Amino acid sequence: MTKSITMLGIETSCDETSVAVMRDGKLHSNIVSSQFVHGQYGGVVPELASRAHQKLMIPIVEEACAKANVVFAELSAVAGVRGPGLMGSLLVGLNFGKSFAYGLGIPFIGVNHMEAHIYSNFIDEPYPAFPLVCLTVSGGHTQLVLMRKDFSFELIGETRDDAAGEAFDKVAKLLGLGYPGGPKIDAHAKQGNPAAIDFPRSYLEGDAFGFSFSGIKTSVLYYMRDNHPNGISQQQLDDICASFQASVVDVLVNKTLLASKELGVKNIALAGGVSANSRLRSEMSRAALEAGLQLCIPKSEYCTDNAAMIAALGYRKYLRNSYSPLSETAVASLELAAHL
Ligand SMILES: Nc1ncnc2c1ncn2[C@@H]1O[C@H](COP(=O)(O)OP(=O)(O)OP(=O)(O)O)[C@@H](O)[C@H]1O
Ligand SMILES: [Mg+2]
Structure with missing residues (x-):
């Protein structure tokens, strides 16, 4: 044995x-x-x-x-x-x-x-197949990564400014919801109307797989200043959360689908804290089904x-016997490895 x-x-x-x-x-x-x-x-x-x-x-x-x-x-x-x-x-x-x-x-x-x-997609079976496009959306990163095989990470797009999770946290802070903001916005959004306010979607002409989320944060700030200088009702708060969340999710879903189409990849996956978001999970599932793609989403706790x-x-x-020497150091800005 x-x-x-x-x-x-x-x-x-x-x-x-x-x-x-x-x-x-x-x-x-x-x-x-x-x-x-x-x-x-x-x-x-x-x-x-x-x-x-x-x-x-x-x-x-x-x-x-x-x-x-x-x-x-x-x-x-x-x-x-x-x-x-x-x-x-x-x-x-x-x-x-x-x-x-x-x-x-x-x-x-x-x-x-x-x-x-x-690799949180490889904790529970069934594991996703390669080639794979993974959208990693977390507190510090927003990345589209092409994996042609195990341990091969090609960064095909990333955010130019705020990460998606950072946008959730900053908008939650300006709405007085506390930290971390992602789960709080998600909860309020469930009671709100995602079409109530038409916040901008940043598609970045000429940078199909790039992201930018600093503009949406400013839009929410200006919306609050111009429309609710003296505070907001519960329903208004729920509508703002739902509309902000919808604008971020639309961009994340559309860019992931575009990447899979342009690269001819039929397997897509989600990762990172923002992939716990209920709307991102449901909209990505709907879009993948419509486009005939295999989608893998880790359990929320992963x-x-x-x-x-x-x-x-x-x-x-x-x-693979890929061990580290004891001299290995911590690297605060460690980048994805192209290959093992
Ligand atoms: N349900 C949710 N909806 C939206 N955002 C969420 C949700 N749950 C968690 N988040 C966001 O996920 C982020 C935390 O994710 P994660 O732990 O992966 O980030 P991090 O480790 O701080 O950053 P990185 O992985 O880039 O180093 C926070 O910004 C948080 O607001
Ligand atoms: Mg993380």
Whole structure:
């Protein structure tokens, strides 16, 4: 009988401390501890994030292993995020992961956070087939990525300014909804009319696969200033959220469909925190069905930051003996790798 491969995944790129255990490609635990300390500041405070990771790291490793019914000696390798992200946060998880692997005498595998977001589509079967176009929409990135095969990432389009998640968070802040804003706008939008206000859709002539979301944020600001200088009713708030969300989702869906058409790719996927958005999920599903495309969307809990996606990519790298040297460093602006 072949020996099981038990992978420990560690995610500490921003403000979620997360640890997962995967055995032979099957997820056994995925503990995510969100740091609520940042809420009062309206965004992530880097120094507080790294301090919280430091405090939570060992208890969450113990919890993830206990939940998976795995003892440390059974681990085959440790996969940890090495970038992109906040340097102080990355250093806590990466240095813990390398030391832990070294102490156990097992390999360490450094993982790119944005590549791992895409591999959240490879946690639960059925996995998507290649070639694949993935729209990754998160707090710091908006990317269209062509994957011709496993571990091959071609960036075909990205945002010129704000990421989609950043636009959700900034609009939520100006509407007084707090941080993180994406889920709050999503909830209000469910009660609102998406056609109530015609916010602009930015298609960027001459840059078919590029994105820009800073204009829509300004449009919402001006709309509020010009139409509701003295506050808004619940229904008006719901309508603004629904209309803003519809304008962002329209662009995301249309550009993804265009990319798949122009590249002749029949498989599309979603990844990143904004892919937890209910309208993006339903509109992308509708559009994919109409166009005869195969769409893969991860479960909502695998869209926002989590260690299951780190373990999923780490597991596949382990199968290829793609280990990292212990000298591997954290890189705050790490880019997608063209090939493994
Ligand atoms: N239901 C939702 N609708 C819209 N946006 C959402 C929803 N849920 C989460 N988000 C957004 O997703 C973002 C967080 O996603 P994620 O955790 O992937 O980002 P990040 O890790 O901070 O950034 P990056 O992955 O680019 O480094 C936030 O901007 C949040 O508002
Ligand atoms: Mg992320």
